Amino acid sequence: MKTILIPVDFSSTSNKALEVGVTIAKRIKAKIVLTHMAGVENGLNKEPNTAEEVVFYSRLIGKKFEEFLDRPFLENVEYDTVLKQHLDFGSMNDFAKEIDASLIVMGSNGAKGMTEILKGSNAEKVVRSSEVPVLVVKDNDINFAPERILYASDFHLETVGAYHRIIEAATMLNARIDFLYINLPGKNFKSTSQMDETLLNFFSEVKHPDPVAAIKTVNRYADHTVEKGVMNYASLSAADVIAIPTHGRTGLSHFFQGSISEDIANHSVVPVLTVKM
Known part of the structure; x- marks a missing residue:
C-alpha cells in the first residue's frame, strides 16, 4: 500500500491538504500519515523542553x-497521526523516507515580500529538500479532481529522472500529461529547430517509442520569464495540476539564483507537483 505524508499545523491550509490527500488516497487506495512538528502552530512560541511540558x-x-x-x-x-518533537520543514524528507512515502501533500498560503526573499514559505522549504514528490495546494475553492497535469520543463537530459517520476505520479492520479516548453527572449531564445533538437534528444533518452511524434505533443509558449510563462499557460489551458522538476538549491545558491519551481509553488493558485532532479 502506498503512503501519503501530510504535514499539518491545524490551519485552514492544512485542512485543504487533508482534503486533497484523502481524495488521492481514495483514488489509489493509499494510507495517510499526518505529522505535526512541535511548536509550529499558532499560539505556541517554543518547543516543549521538560517532561511535564x-x-x-x-x-x-x-x-x-x-x-x-x-x-x-x-x-x-486508513490514517496514522505522528507528533514529531525534533523535525522541521527542511528535514521533512528524512521522515518521508522513513515511512516510505510516495507523495507529500502540503498546504500553503505562500510567502510574500521580505519573508519570501529571506526565508520562503514552509512549503518552499519542503520542496527544496524533499526527494519525495511534493504536491503543494492552496486554501481556495478549487476542487481537486485532476484530469490534466501540465508538465513544464526545459527538457534537458538532467531532468530525465524527474520525468519518469512525474509520469509515475500522473499514472497514480489517473491523469494525462500535457507538455510545456517556455521560450524566453534574449540569450535563452531558441529557434524551432533548436527546440526540436533538444526535444528529440530528450525523448530519445527517455526511451519514448516514437521520439519524433513526441516532439509534436510539446506545447511551446513564449514569455519574459519561465514562471510567468508557466502560470499564464496553465491559466489559458485550464490545467488541473502544474508539474515541474526542481534542483532543490540551498544556501547562497538558492538566495542568489532562487528556484523556479519554488516560486511557482509559492505563487500558483493551481496545485503544483514538484519532483527533485
Missing part, C-alpha cells in the same frame, strides 16, 4: 488531532 503538549496535540480529523470524508480511509 512534553506530556502537556502531547495531550494538547492529541486533542487538536481528534478535532481536526472529525470529518466525514475520512470514512474508510
